[in-house]
Amino acid sequence: MAHSQRVSAFLHQQIAKAGGWIPFSEWMHHVLYAPGLGYYAAGNTKLADSQANATTHLSGDFVTAPQLTPLFGQTLTRQIAEVLKQTNTAHVLEFGAGSGALAQDILEALDAQGLIVDYFILEVSADLKHRQQERLSRWGTRVQWLERAPEHFAGCVVANEVLDAMPVEVFRWTEEGALQLRGVKSTASRNTASGSAASESLAQDFMFEDRPASDTLTHVMQNRMPALPDYRSEINLQAEAWINNLGAWLTRGAALLIDYGFPRHEYYHPQRHRGTLMCHIQHRAHDDVFLAPGLQDITAHVDFTAVAHAAQTAGLDVLGYTSQARFLLNAGLADILAAYAPESEQLRAQTNGAVQKLISEAEMGELFKVIALGRGVVDPLIGFVRGDRRGSL
Incomplete structure (x- = not known):
């Protein structure tokens, strides 16, 4: 909580410097990435430490697919190998590698x-x-860390749960059909209590305030959804810019993007009127973005239609789009599981449970999607030979 109070103090300073209000995208950037303070920039444990025990030893705040079982990475590798062989390359680039398990x-x-x-x-x-x-x-210099995206790259790019962590703009349609940009301001009276009372006040330090959106953003959203009264949601312009940059430096190969989200007609569905913002802390999910700044992850689901359009605008091919379950089954997860020889029956049971979580429609299987973008790669790829949903984008 002491760390969160330091983050809160920093946020108050940033809001004051900006005249008392910042767009939510700026808030999200600060709470996740501010040097030495943000959730991903400070030293707090975010991910479970062990693949074998990820479902039982709940360290960190959330578990990703690679943390559940190595079979996820082994199956994904079949698709990576196909891309590398097609393009005659021997380079893999991973964005946001988490614990390094994948x-x-x-x-x-x-x-x-x-x-x-x-x-x-x-x-x-x-x-x-x-x-x-x-x-x-143990792989020595074969593994290298980059400070920025390369100028040119040929090979396979992997990004598992990367787009969802990019700061988003939050908007609201008014009853009159005007678009409002949601931002954050400090509350008028800040609680200065200490100790346990201070932790209770952390969520009370900030609040939303809406201001008229720019004509540019209004035009963009008018082309993406109807003006539904009091409808709140997000647009991930940073992710679209990231895809555009990908098109500039990916000279040959494919990018495999795995994340939770929907095609646009589902993303901006009338029933999803509160948006998709979600927070994770100590394996609990909730939607209070102002709780304990710096101590929790904040994410938004991905609009995969926007991803596909950005890719095409950048000159990339959309090589496939499907659910995580269908992708993994297409790529041979069942065969890998059948050949799996664990050291104990307990480990087999854990692995079977993890695989079920990866492919179950009630778990990660349907919510998570896989989209492949590329240049100079033959379509279809193995992960999309059945159940390709590009038509839904």
């Missing part, structure tokens, strides 16, 4: 196939980068 599983699986690659990681979190370096040290 990189480890991919490298081990590629090595087993005799595909010796150079593995690049672009990681914004200093403490996660340190965990990755320790975990991947």
Whole structure:
């Protein structure tokens, strides 16, 4: 809580400097990425530490697919290997590598196939980068960390749960059909209590305030959805810019983007009138974005139609789009599971449970989607041979 109070003090300073109000995208950027303070920039533990025990030892705030079981990475590697062979390249670039579990599983699986690659990681979190370096040290200089995206890259790009953590703009349609941009301001009277009372006041330090959106943003949203009265949601312009940049430096190969989200007609569905913002802290999910700044993750679901349109505008091909369950089954998860020889029946049961979570429609199987964007790659890829949903975008 002491750390969160320091983050709150920093946020109050930023709001004051801006004249008393900042767009939510700026707030989200600060609470996640402010140097030494933000959720991903400070030293708090974010992810479970062990794949084998990720479902029972709930350290950190959330569990990603690579933390559940190495079979996720092994299956994904089949798709990566196809891209590398098609493009005659030996380079993999992962954005936001988390604990390094996915990189480890991919490298081990590629090595087993005799595909010796150079593995690049672009990681914004200093403490996660340190965990990755320790975990991947046995590959030596074959694993390299980048400070920024490359100028040119040929190979396979992997981004698992990256787009959802990019700061989003939040908007609201008024009863009169005008678009309002949601921002954050400090509350008029700040609670200065200390101790346990201070922790209760953390969520009371900030509040939303709406202001008229720019003509540009209004035009964009008018082309994406009807003006539904009191409808609140998000637009991830940073993710669209990221895709545009991808088109500038990916000279040959494919990017596999895995995240939770929907095509646009589902994203801006009338029943989803409160948007998709979600917070995670100590394996609890909620929607209070002002709770304990700096101590919780904040995410928004992905508009995959926007991703596809940005890719096409950037000159990339949309090579496939489907659910995580269908992608993993297409890529051979069932065969990998059948060949799996665990050390104990307990580990087999844990692995079966993890695989079920990956593919179940009630768990990650349907909510998470996989989209492949690329250049110079033959369509269809193995992960999309059945159940391709590009038509829904």
